[in-house]
Amino acid sequence: MQSILQYRRFGRHVQKQYERDQGKAQALHVKDDGAESSSSSSASNDRDIEKSASDKPTHLRNAEEDVPTASEQLPPLTPKVTTGTALGTTLTGISVRDRTKSKGEGDSDTRVFVVGYEGPDDVLNPHNWSKVTRIGATVNIAFIGWIVGFASSVDSAALKQASAEFGVSEVTESLATGLFLIGFGVGALFAGPVSETVGRNPVYIATLTLYMIFIMASGLAPNIGSQFVFRFIAGLFGATPLTCAGGSISDLWDPLERVYAFPVFANAAGLVSWRWTEWVTLIISGLVLALVILFQPETYAPVLLAWKSKKLRELTGDERFKAEIEIRDESFATRLGHSLYRPFVLTFTEPIIVSIALYLTVIYIILFTFLNGYTFIFTETYGFSEGITGLSFIGIGIGLCLASCLVPVMYIWAKRALAKAEAQGGSRLPPEFRLWFAMLGAPAIPISLLWMGWTTYPSISYWSPLAASVLFGYGILCVFISSYQYLIDGYEKYAASALASVTLIRYVAAGGMVEVAIPFYKNLGVHWTLTILACLSALLVPVPYLFYLYGPKIRKRSKHAVA
Known part of the structure; x- marks a missing residue:
């Protein structure tokens, strides 16, 4: 509409x-x-x-x-x-x-x-839309990211009920979550590139609709096999915001404005029956889809300029008016094919993308293994009910808000960095500036894991692991914001394809770790499982600092990154 x-x-x-x-x-x-x-x-x-x-x-x-x-x-x-x-x-x-x-x-x-646009102040350019319009579009994208993220893990809240109904172990039933995450990774290969061909909105609306259909099918699944299939396909179509959102935000905001615009998206990111987890997801998804259809504008510049050229051809009767996307007169299939193979090219030829993908893969392995431990930490150690254990995730939410408190500081630093770059003849922030979030947040992850791991005892107040979870949420969001923005700024027009590559690798790995996490906690216990995760995350702490120092040299050698 x-x-x-x-x-x-x-x-x-x-x-x-x-x-x-x-x-x-x-x-x-x-x-x-x-x-x-x-x-x-x-x-x-x-x-x-x-x-x-x-x-x-x-x-x-x-x-x-x-x-x-x-x-x-x-x-x-x-x-x-x-x-x-x-x-x-x-x-x-x-x-x-x-x-x-x-x-x-x-x-x-x-x-x-x-x-093209009439000039830098053309009102047709999404960068020149009113702040109200752009904020509204960004919030819509954030809602999409939130609901598909919610859908990815909501099944774990009713793991016992679902496994009992299907007569399988909890480890087997957790595969429904793992397959959804793997579907995320596979779907990312298509959603982002297709959005670079037909525009953002058609992809958002079509994939959200199909995702809802398979969420409903999962809620109606008569057996464990059909539930697995439907959850995988739902994840496949739910991958849209993970790859398209970065492109949409880049369409709407200039590099300086993205300092505070991107965290809006990044932050968004005990029922009667296990099937109600799917119905709640479906209802909320329907509301989000309605918001997208009614209020989300198209933001992809090549498509907008194609609209303009079409109107000029109608007015003048002259077929020579062409947008950049039309000038080669290539078929839709040809353009789509070029877009679809680009993520594979970037994955195997770009050291920045490979490194960030591996970095985020390990971070996501830590994240999903950590989240699976909440039952062992709060239910078994402190005797919380399932409903109260679910409320324990609020600590991570508070940590996400703390990370957002850095945004005003980053904006001030960004203005100074941009002024310095302009004084030296430049016109943009270096992509490495985006790594400050991770440099300030990455050390919090191993600290929080060790803190939680060795204070989770019945003799120690449950407020201690809850406080540790706040620090964990802060560190995770800082790393997420930095990684995504670094790729968006470093690859600009290829941002969606770059994010597709990263998304595939990390979600396939995270989906596999969902299956490993429960045996991990049962065999090693909470203390040593979290200690191993803390050591693993500690090894990653230097990564953003190394990219900050050597990123410019690496980008100069790249064929696709911004030099």
Whole structure:
């Protein structure tokens, strides 16, 4: 619904621009007609057109390095009328390019008019939307992330009931959670790349709908096998926000604004019957889907500019108006194929992505192993009921809020860092600035695990492990924020593909660890299990510091990262 209204608004805005600039085009057309009697009229006309195009501001001319040039043998387009050529050179935000003529085409004009925004302040650009609109869109994305994250682990709250109904062990039933996480990882390979082809909103709406269908099927599952299948497929379609959200936030906010915008998404991230866990998830998911359909605008710039070029073709009758995404005249299948193989290329060729993926994989192994221990820590050690044990997770939530308290400090630091970069001739924050969150938060993870591991005794107040969980939540969110923002800033237009690679690796590993976690606690006990996790996380503490020091050198050697 919102995308339809947005498309109509785009059409009205483009029509106003067309009417505003049409007078300049007619004046240029008259000038061209006056020169036609000369034997050199064609050459003169071309010079006038090229002069008109060159008089436009630099940022509106052919600026993008990755845009096809004449040497790339693009199919030619023949102008319909001279007025159209004049209009293409006078409309604000239109770049004029020559394309190689095909054989037998003679002297026909092969210019193409590449449609862009009118300028840095164009109201069609999502970066220039009102803060209210952008915050609303970001909150919608955060809701999507929250509900699929909730769905990934909610089954563990009713593990005993489900295993009893199906007549299987708790370890076997925990596979429903593990398969959901593995589905997350596999689905990430498709959701992000597809969003770079068709836009964000179609992916959000389609995948959320399919995810809800399979959540419902999981709640109706007659046996353990069908529950496993439906949970995996639900995870497959629930992966959307994990890969698309980074792209959406990049669409909406500039690098400085992302200092406080991204944590909004990152933070979002005892029932009567186990089946009610699925119904509650389904109900909340339906509300989130309604919010997306009614209020979430499309934010992907190539798609927005394709809307604009389509409207200009309708107004002018000139097929030479093209958006960047259309200029190669490639089929949808070809463009989609390029997007789908990109995550695999990045995974095997980019050392930054491989390193961050391994880092987050270990962090997620620690996270999901830790979460599975709450039953052993609070139910068995302190005698909490299942409902009260569920409330114990509030400690982690408080820790997430504490991490958010760093945002104002980071924003001040970011402004200073940007001013310094501009003084040295730069124009953007270095991606390594995003690592400050992790550098301030990573040491908290091993400290919290050791603290909880060796104070979980019946003789010690349960407030001690609860306080440790606050520190754990703080450290985990700091690492998550840094890792995601570092990849978004480091890979920009390939951000969704980069996040897809990372998501696949870490969620497949996390899904496997769900199965290992329960035997781990039963065989080693709470104290030694958490000690092993603490030692593992301690080995990772230097990672953000090393990237902060050597990241710029690594990026310079990369084919896809921002240099």
